[in-house]
Amino acid sequence: MAKSTTYDVRLELVHRPRRLRENPILRSMVEETRLSPRDFVYPMFLCEGRKVRAEVPSMPGIYRQSVDKALEEMEETLSLGVRAVILFGIPSRKDPLGKEAYAPQGIIQKGVRAAKKAFGSDLLVITDVCLCEYTDHGHCAPVSEGRILNDAGVAIHCKTALSHAEAGADVVAPSDMMDGRVGAIRASLDDAGFEHLPILAYSAKYASAFYGPFRDAADSAPQFGDRRSYQMDPPNAEEALKEVALDIEEGADIVMVKPALPYLDVIRRVKETFQVPVAAYNVSGEYAMVKAAARLGWLDHDRAMMESLTAIKRAGASILLTYFAKDAARLLRNQGV
Ligand code: PBG
Secondary structure (H helix, E strand, O other): OOOOOHHHOOOOOOOOHHHHOOOHHHHHHOOOOOOOHHHEEEEEEEEOOOOOEEEEOOEEEEEEEEHHHHHHHHHHHHHOOOOEEEEEEEOOOOEOOOHHHHOOOOHHHHHHHHHHHHHHHHOEEEEEEOOOOOEOOOOOOOEEOOEEOHHHHHHHHHHHHHHHHHHOOOEEEEOOOOOOHHHHHHHHHHHOOOOOOOEEEEEEEEOOHHHHHHHHHHOOOOOOOOOOOOOEOOOOOHHHHHHHHHHHHHOOOEEEEEOOHHHHHHHHHHHHHOOOOEEEEEOHHHHHHHHHHHHOOOOOHHHHHHHHHHHHHHHOOOEEEEOOHHHHHHHHHHOOO
């Protein structure tokens, strides 16, 4: 008589979750999280000049480009179903106060005007409101005797946000992490008749190592010290809820957590605590890691990308700022989604 081996075991199970995983059609029908190109915001770096298009070495596929070239890429982005961009500026001049940030002929102001002229309401143009790309010291507010001046920074961010609004921006996104900037920007916009313009606040923005490649792209690394006196400390999550609560009280319409993948718990808690849309920034370092590992043959690029973006959405973000926007949209289109 044959002895029963482990292979002959037959469990009497009522629940077999695997039943829903076997058939690919059924598997896709029970998917709880589904990405769409409409979820994505594509970050772009604008610089002065004409016909300039220089790849950022640590961000393959991402370029610093002049406005004419950026318009071509916006057209491509739209054709892939990605309908929103966030613009970062690389000015030709930097100074201690970051004056180019609010110059009427500044790079962002020119870029926004050109984008709105070319694409009108087909494209949502979000502008990053910050100073680190515009100051010679690379901090997000003016500096005096080594200290980062909060209130002076807020005053400049208000002017910057207003100049973006005047240029035609659809949404302004303050990313500086100065205290009180959302309320102050809201008041300045309202005073100037832009009460309809939404604010996407970088509310829980951590002092992260994952911004490294962005600082190459935007030439915005601090020239002394670091950003830890204004960006959040990575161990803190309760504090993120406080930052988000303050921004909502001050008038933020959408709140953002940044970076995304190392802070999925924060995204989830913000989503469960507040009744406003949550955005997440899948930042430069998160992008660079996947690109680098894929180049080395250590990761499957497309699978790692989709898994990352799906996780960010599953955690609770409905708006995903990501350098993968075009790659992911192309993949979704090829899959017939
Ligand atoms: C600051 C800003 C940064 C990013 C977006 N806005 C950099 C920083 O705080 O140093 C980082 C985005 C990324 O890494 O992709 N204005």
